[in-house]
Amino acid sequence: MxxxxxxxxxxxxxxxxxxxxxxxxxxxxxxxxxxxxxxxxxxxxxxxxxxxxxxxxxxxxxxxxxxxxxxxxxxxxxxxxxxxxxxxxxxxxxxxxxxxxxxxxxxxxxxxxxxxxxxxxxxxxxxxxxxxxxxxxxxxxxxxxxxxxxxxxxxxxxxxxxxxxxxxxxxxxxxxxxxxxxxxxxxxxxxxxxxxxxxxxxxxxxxxxxxxxxxxxxxxxxxxxxxxxxxxxxxxxxxxxxxxxxxxxxxxxxxxxxxxxxxxxxxxxxxxxxxxxxxxxxxxxxxxxxxxxxxxxxxxxxxxxxxxxxxxxxxxxxxxxxxxxxxxxxxxxxxxxxxxxxxxxRVSSAVMLVTVAVTVATENLAAGVAVGVMLSGVFFTFKVARLMGVAIADDAPDGTRVYRVTGQVFFASAELFVDAFDTRDTENRPVRIDVTQAHFWDVTAVEALDTVVQRLRKHGSVVEVVGLNAASRVLIDRLGSGR
Known part of the structure; x- marks a missing residue:
């Protein structure tokens, strides 16, 4: 020095x-x-x-x-x-x-x-x-x-x-x-x-x-x-x-x-x-x-x-x-x-008040901070999860049903992702899942995509997944079922 x-x-x-x-x-x-x-x-x-x-x-x-x-x-x-x-x-x-x-x-x-x-x-x-x-x-x-x-x-x-x-x-x-x-x-x-x-x-x-x-x-x-x-x-x-x-x-x-x-x-x-x-x-x-x-x-x-x-x-x-x-x-x-x-x-104010309440009630500053951090994480997770959406596009000329996925797919939004696909509307029809505007973050998200694809195929649909970004593709190739 x-x-x-x-x-x-x-x-x-x-x-x-x-x-x-x-x-x-x-x-x-x-x-x-x-x-x-x-x-x-x-x-x-x-x-x-x-x-x-x-x-x-x-x-x-x-x-x-x-x-x-x-x-x-x-x-x-x-x-x-x-x-x-x-x-x-x-x-x-x-x-x-x-x-x-x-x-x-x-x-x-x-x-x-x-x-x-x-x-x-x-x-x-x-x-x-x-x-x-x-x-x-x-x-x-x-x-x-x-x-x-x-x-x-x-x-x-x-x-x-x-x-x-x-x-x-x-x-x-x-x-x-x-x-x-x-x-x-x-x-x-x-x-x-x-x-x-x-x-x-x-x-x-x-x-x-x-x-x-x-x-x-x-x-x-x-x-x-x-x-x-x-x-x-x-x-x-x-x-x-x-x-x-x-x-x-x-x-x-x-x-x-x-x-x-x-x-x-x-x-x-x-x-x-x-x-x-x-x-x-x-x-x-x-x-x-x-x-x-x-x-x-x-x-x-x-x-x-x-x-x-x-x-x-x-x-x-x-x-x-x-x-x-x-x-x-x-x-x-x-x-x-x-x-x-x-x-x-209101969510931010709630986190602040809960942190104060827990800390004062327990007289433990570490406990209050821990609860506040966890609560912040939960609120943030729900907020991000709500931003995920699946839109059903008009049928393509060849009769294909197109689903356009936007937002972040992870453990908190995976169930919403799965529920957005109704196999009754796609019976024996080709399906295209467009994930150009989406990102898959974890193993729960990969399992959700696998579940959707398998359900659709079980009901006679030919499924095509398009638009995967590089990071999501690597994750799916490593963790997916390969089917």
């Missing part, structure tokens, strides 16, 4: 990369701590993960300038496992999820994300927003007046400050103001120190303290698969956003492999698995981040800040993090999709 290409990939402008990485770090800290308590783990678990993931993926990822860390979507999937079996099993599940992601990338399956329709992606984002908001409810139900007052003040700072200046991230200002106010006034509110331990040193390498047996594998297999799929989906969506913002391509398969390696490393250093962070990535790009250096510096700067500022961070009111998560929820939700339901086809 030439020096110019290496510089373009890593640091087109070193000062700009460092500044963008620093801004992304400040935007990352409050959300990572907030996501940690959503997952039910100490803040150190999320912070260690974010540090390790950022450092590793800066080298292994396929999308320069993308920020990856402990994310809300993964935290939501991880929470039930932590509650039922503890942190060690979550770390093991994260490592297994990373291996699944590595395999996904090595098998070049990143292209499968293209099968996730826009409706499913919108449903995924909206469901994620709803689940993030719902996760804040335990901190608000039964809260005292001081807590509600700080929440209102925090939201006011988050939403009003950007109208005055964007030099400092408003979530960070929210944390500082609410922390100072709570400390000076002695307000009776819960702080980050009450949530768990913050890091005070570098993370230590070690295998999760779980038995290496089939029982453990059975416990972590499904959560690991859910973590892997949710992480891949959100990272691919984030990478696509950066592609569009920077007008540059990225390697989706390398991003899958890189994310997997980063998640394995994070798990071995005591951190939760993570994925691409849409909000922080957009901040990084908007402040000038274009290369891998901004990602690398974001991770390194994160650990420096957390170790040096630990006494202050521990005094941050939890309600400040709740305010930030409410903002994240509101900004994550695609409000335009509500208006789009009036303009978009």
């Amino acid at each position: 030439s020096f110019s290409r290496l510089r373009a990939e890593w640091a087109p402008s070193i000062p700009r990369e460092l500044m963008a990485g620093a801004v992304a770090t400040f935007a990352l800290i409050p959300e990572v701590i907030a996501f940690s308590f959503v997952a039910g783990v100490d803040p150190s678990v999320g912070l260690f993960a974010s540090f390790v993931i950022s450092i590793v993926i800066a080298f292994t990822g396929g999308r320069p300038a993308m920020i990856s860390a402990a994310a809300g979507s993964v935290a939501l999937v991880a929470a039930p496992l932590v509650q039922s079996h503890g942190l060690a099993y979550l770390l093991a599940a994260g490592a297994l999820a990373g291996l699944v992601q590595v395999a996904f990338g090595l098998l070049r399956l990143g292209a499968l994300m293209r099968f996730v329709s826009s409706s499913v992606r919108t449903g995924f984002v909206n469901a994620l927003a709803i689940l993030i908001f719902a996760a804040q409810m335990p901190h608000l139900v039964g809260a005292n007046g001081a807590t509600w007052s700080l929440l209102i003040l925090g939201l006011a700072i988050i939403y009003l400050l950007p109208r005055l200046t964007s030099a400092v991230p408003s979530p960070l200002v929210c944390i500082v103001v609410l922390s100072v106010l709570a400390a000076v006034a002695g307000l009776p509110v819960k702080t980050v120190a009450d949530l768990g331990r913050l890091p005070d040193a570098l993370p230590m390498f070690g295998w999760p303290d779980v038995p290496l047996d089939l029982a453990t594998l059975r416990l972590i297999a499904l959560p690991a698969l859910a973590i892997a799929m949710v992480g891949l989906l959100e990272s691919m969506m984030t990478a696509k956003v950066v592609d569009e913002l920077t007008d540059t391509p990225s390697s989706k398969n390398r991003e899958c492999t890189g994310l997997g390696i980063a998640n394995v490393a994070a798990s071995l250093f005591g951190g939760i698995a993570g994925c691409g962070m849409i909000g922080q990535t957009v901040s990084n790009v908007r402040y000038g981040g274009r290369g891998r250096l901004s990602t690398l510096f974001a991770g390194a700067f994160l650990l420096i800040l957390m170790v040096l500022l630990k006494p202050w961070v521990s005094q941050v009111p939890v309600i400040a993090l709740v305010a930030i998560m409410v903002m994240v929820s509101a900004s994550t939700f695609d409000w335009g999709s509500l208006r789009g339901m009036v303009r978009h086809p």
Whole structure:
């Protein structure tokens, strides 16, 4: 790799990369701590993960300038496992999820994300927003007046400050103001120190303290698969956003492999698995981040800040993090999709709503996406199948009945194709099946053509099939009965 290409990939402008990485770090800290308590783990678990993931993926990822860390979507999937079996099993599940992601990338399956329709992606984002908001409810139900007052003040700072200046991230200002106010006034509110331990040193390498047996594998297999799929989906969506913002391509398969390696490393250093962070990535790009250096510096700067500022961070009111998560929820939700339901086809809106409903009902983002993708496939299949038609032409001068087939003949339209031929009208008459405007896709389509030809011949018709394109002819020659 030439020096110019290496510089373009890593640091087109070193000062700009460092500044963008620093801004992304400040935007990352409050959300990572907030996501940690959503997952039910100490803040150190999320912070260690974010540090390790950022450092590793800066080298292994396929999308320069993308920020990856402990994310809300993964935290939501991880929470039930932590509650039922503890942190060690979550770390093991994260490592297994990373291996699944590595395999996904090595098998070049990143292209499968293209099968996730826009409706499913919108449903995924909206469901994620709803689940993030719902996760804040335990901190608000039964809260005292001081807590509600700080929440209102925090939201006011988050939403009003950007109208005055964007030099400092408003979530960070929210944390500082609410922390100072709570400390000076002695307000009776819960702080980050009450949530768990913050890091005070570098993370230590070690295998999760779980038995290496089939029982453990059975416990972590499904959560690991859910973590892997949710992480891949959100990272691919984030990478696509950066592609569009920077007008540059990225390697989706390398991003899958890189994310997997980063998640394995994070798990071995005591951190939760993570994925691409849409909000922080957009901040990084908007402040000038274009290369891998901004990602690398974001991770390194994160650990420096957390170790040096630990006494202050521990005094941050939890309600400040709740305010930030409410903002994240509101900004994550695609409000335009509500208006789009009036303009978009009803089928697309149905897929979006089903994806949201399944995800919220199961609290499993992977399950919602899977149902949405399957539903999209079913609707698309029926739509294409309806486009297949068989028209009966006027009898030819020699008395031949002509059937003109148009559209796609495959498993979903094969039965319609067979039903279009009525042997009572062609008894002992020559028949010509013109498939010039049709295409045969699979073995079901070939069997359907065989069935029609055999039925017509059984009733005394001499059958001629004309107009087969090259691909259909090859398929029929290989799979057909030859009769």
